[in-house]
Amino acid sequence: MHRMFEDLLSNSDDDEGSSFHWSKVDENEWPIHLEQYRNRIVVRFCDYTGEFVRFVREASAYRLWSKSEGSKLFIDIEMEQDALPELISSFQNLPYKVIIEDLAQSVFESYPDKQERKMRATTEKEINEPTYQITEDIIRISKEEGFHAASEIFFKDYRPLETIQAWLDLLVQAYPELVERQYLGATPEGRKYDHIHIRSPNGEHKDKRTILITGGTHAREWISVSTSLYAIYEMVNFYSQYPGLDAALRLDFIIAPLMNPDGYAYTWSNDRLWRKNRQPTEFSGCVGIDIDHSFDFHWTHSSDWACGEDYSGEYAFEAKESWLWYQHMNTTKFHHNIWGYVDLHSYSQDILYPYAYSCDDQPRDEENLIELAYGIAKAIRQHSGVYYDVLPACIDRDSDLIPDLGAGTALDYMYKYGAIWAFQLKLRDSGNHGFLLPAKYIEPVGLETWEGIRYFIRFILSDDRYS
Known part of the structure; x- marks a missing residue:
């Protein structure tokens, strides 16, 4: 062998x-x-x-x-x-x-270990409740010891939706001039659908460059949610330390760590391995549309049946989350050029570049796109020693075998109509865990991905071809 x-x-x-x-x-x-x-x-x-x-x-x-x-x-x-x-x-x-x-x-x-907490003696620093529902503890620690102390606890494990929402509220309270939660609409199950907007509090810059980051499109990919949140945490630390830096003034970040709130909540209540959203379909007994097959670029009707994991819906943007994101993206593009898009997924340690729908259509600036992807991979490797492969998304999606598998992706849509540079990062691991990556990897994956994003940011700040 x-x-x-x-x-x-x-x-x-x-x-x-x-x-x-x-x-x-x-x-x-x-x-x-x-x-x-x-x-x-x-x-x-x-x-x-x-x-x-x-x-x-x-x-x-x-x-x-x-x-x-x-x-x-x-x-x-x-x-x-x-x-x-x-x-x-x-x-x-x-x-x-x-x-x-x-x-x-x-x-x-893969869930926070309730049993272990019940068996061990608690210490002064430990969480009070023997359950993974620790929202009140995060809020209490933030009040008593500050936001950073609460964040240290927050990133020690995967968190349910209500705890994530509480942490984001604390983030806005800690950095009111820097961070804003922007409401996009309601999910199919009525949850708030929003994202985080981070920008310098020191006024507008004539050459503002917006970068979009998304995570949690597929509900079971918990590490993509945690990594998006970790990127938010690193960004606010950067802005708070260097508020007047020209780079900070020129950057504008929109991060959606939970592109699929309903699906994510469902993985905590019913099925850890659920993938799609929770939107009713016209087929009785089949719930959910794959958000990442719902965007209106080379959208095609999925060959997968309505109960299948790759079901694309009956028309483009039928997944409500994709429609809300599309509407807001167009508004953002009207105000500022969208220079970069990073879509976080798991797993396999790959950096994918457009296009997903076909390997026959070559992306613009393909040589530079590939070079940038390898630069991101190198930044990750130099930080942690973890290797990421670089390849076109069409190969990852098996578009040559079953063409509709690469249709209607957020990566392709954003690259074609929204962002100058766009990638999908499939995070760790390539070992034996798959979607069930243990919580001890949250911070290492968050840090190495942040190094890759930092490289991406530096590239965008130095790129004058599209000014």
């Missing part, structure tokens, strides 16, 4: 995991109903063929988690454990490894 495949299929993680098995815990203590994941596994295949990819994408028995066509070359598939023998007999000689042997346990461990 090639060494690359050996590395990808090896047990490279040293996490000990929880000492509590979900089946031994009282059902009332489960974060969500875990029986839905019983006997399910996640399998990694390497050195696969296009025929194999098409088969698993179109077969209802398999749920594709992620794939990478870069130096890593893998595809991860969720399935019932009894389905594996038939699959490997149909496609013989494919290197594979079961990377998650007990999906229910991995899901259980």
Whole structure:
């Protein structure tokens, strides 16, 4: 076997995991109903063929988690454990490894550990309640010790929607002249749909350059939400330290850390691995549209059925979140040029550049676009040693195999109609966790991604071709 495949299929993680098995815990203590994941596994295949990819994408028995066509070359598939023998007999000689042997346990461990808190003695600095609903604690710590002390606690774990909203409120209170929450509208389930606007309090600059960052488009990608929030935290620290710096005056940030609030809330209450929004469709029993298939650039009707994870809706911008974002983006573009767009997802450690819908259409400034992507990857690698591959989004989306899989993406739409430079970053990891990346990686991923974003910012500030 090639060494690359050996590395990808090896047990490279040293996490000990929880000492509590979900089946031994009282059902009332489960974060969500875990029986839905019983006997399910996640399998990694390497050195696969296009025929194999098409088969698993179109077969209802398999749920594709992620794939990478870069130096890593893998595809991860969720399935019932009894389905594996038939699959490997149909496609013989494919290197594979079961990377998650007990999906229910991995899901259980991905939530903040209520059980561990109940078992250990509390200290003066510990959270009061033995539950992951710590909104009141974050607010209390902010009042008693300041916003930064509260943020240290906040980024120690993944947080439910209500805690994120509370932290964002505290952010605005701490930096009222710097940060604004802008309301875009209501989600399909009636939640507030907004984003964070960060700008210098020292007036307008004639050469204002806006950068947009989005996260949480797909609900199960929790690390993209945490990383977006971490970027917000780093930005306000920068502005507060250098308020009069020319770079600060020239920059304008719009960050939407929760592009899919309804879906994200659903991952905390019902299904940790939910992907789409929670919008009703015209098909009874099928809920949700893939927001990242809903934008009006080469939108096509999805070949996936309405209950499928890639369902694009019946027309462009049917996903309400994509429509609200489109409306606000046009308003923003009217006031300032949008220079950069970074769409955070997970997982596979890839930097994707346009286009997703087809590999036949070459992006403008392709050479510079690729060079910039490699610069971002280098900045990340120099900070943490973590490698990100660079490739066109069409390859990641398998647009050559099933064309509609790359249709209607936010990346393509923003690059074509909104931003001068646009990328999608698929964050960590490429190891054995997939969407269930442990909380201990929140700060490392946040820091390394911020280094990549800083490189992107420096490039935009130095680029005079589109002034």
